[in-house]
Amino acid sequence: MSNLSFSAPATAPLPQPATRPGRWLSSRAAQSLLLLLALLAVWEFGVRVFNVPKFLVPPFSDVVAALWRGLAAAPMAKDGLWFHTAITLAEILLGFFIGSGIGLALGVAIAQMPRIEAVLQPYVAAFQSLPKVAVAPIIIMWLGFGISSKVAIVCMLTFFPVLVTSIAGFKAIDPDRIDLLRTLSATPWQIFRKAKFPSALPYIFAGLDMAASFAVVGAIVGEFVGAQAGLGVLILQMDAQMDTGGSFSVFIVLSLIGIVLTALLRRVQQRVLHWMPVESRRTVTA
Template sequence: MTIEAHTGPLDIDAPRPISGFHLLLRTRPELVLAPTILVVLLLAWQYGVVWLDVPTYILPPPSDVVAALWKGLDAGIFARGGYWLHTGVTLWEVLLGFVIGSAAGLILGTIISQVRIIEATFSLYLVAIQSLPKIALAPIIVLWFGFGLTSKVVIICLLTFFPLLVNSMAGFRAVEPERIELMRAIGANPWQMFWKVRLPSALPYIFAGLDMAAVFAVVGAVVGEFVGAQRGLGVLILSMNASMDTAGTFSVFIILSLIGILLHGILRMVERRVLFWSGPGQGAHGSGS
């Protein structure tokens, strides 16, 4: 048997293969860090409550919260004590109020930003209305519109209207004057300048406003249900607080958080499709609005 000696130079600087985990950690570290932080916080919460002997009616451990969440989801779809019926009611209020309020804010913000005399005339009134605490108006709105769906939608509309109004106006103001002058130089009419320059430049600001409005919509729905409602996650929270069911209350918080995350994810997906021409970090969350 003969052994051939390796006479070639050793390639010490040859790159080593990168494992899938290390590649993920380099390219998308948030996909590793975010779950890790969540697990650490849950473990600290679980064992911290036990070690410090905190009563469960003050702060239940995550295991009790998960058990309450499973119990609520395991109930029937139309069960009054279950989560499905109340989640459907709250989600419908959130979506309806979000669409109506955001559309109204976007339309009015677009009109005001395009017509200077309207902005100069109504800006003071808009500031005064925006300064009012919308949450404090909830009892009056329920008194005016009753305990049904309408009062919740009105509250959500008030909370989602101004983020779109303010952000759309800021977006249309942020258009570079050079681009407008260029469009005028090539003979573009106002309608063409709006669709080709003003609206695309304002879209990142508009999506930032939509993201804010989605969060406010969930808050508005719960506040409206606190003031007066027969169904909804806000009603469940009040009922659980009255019976000292803190674990159940925390489980409802999880559902509300999931609704917010769902709306945020849908908006981010639509944003990536609409703002396909924008580079990373230049979309709604990179506009600085």
């Protein structure tokens, strides 16, 4: 009698549900993209229908053409976008990291030594209320038309948001957590590392988010006051030639720089604050 072996019938893979177009259209990214396309269409056809002069508001197609000419230029061409973007981006990044680093370091020092806050509070309030744009010509006069003066202006604009938010974050910690760590014989450094700094991180990232946008503004203001190269200089040159389309193309580049910086900060925030609920992160950032 032969042994009969029965094999189980192969199970067919379950059909995957097809992605419905309505689900994609309901996403936030799709809605933002559709809104952008609608605004660009209104811009393009509205300017042409109402015969708006190009030196006032150019059609979006002219802005795209100017952006393409700037990007198609050689990397070191003085009339292209690459050369000036590299200089402005260097000013933004250097000023952002230096100013934010100094602000965070001073905020940590104040958190560890509260007496310093009482001594520095009047000076911080005085310098924070000082109009930074009004000080820009003096900084240009001190440091010259090179990159150092623009970095100093960006540092001044990015320093205060990080300092103020970090101080607020260190003060927002629950005192019961500190008392609990002290009952466990924790050292001041352990209290800072285990309780104070993690509690202040959402506030610090909120300050960094504001500092990123201020860094772009500071670099352009410094280049408006006095510079030899940069996107601010390129805007002034195009305005003198009444090339409004070219000026708008530079605005797009500046917007993209701000978007990329903010996106990178949000990505770092997600990785660092992975333990924190998303709703709490958005509340503090807002």
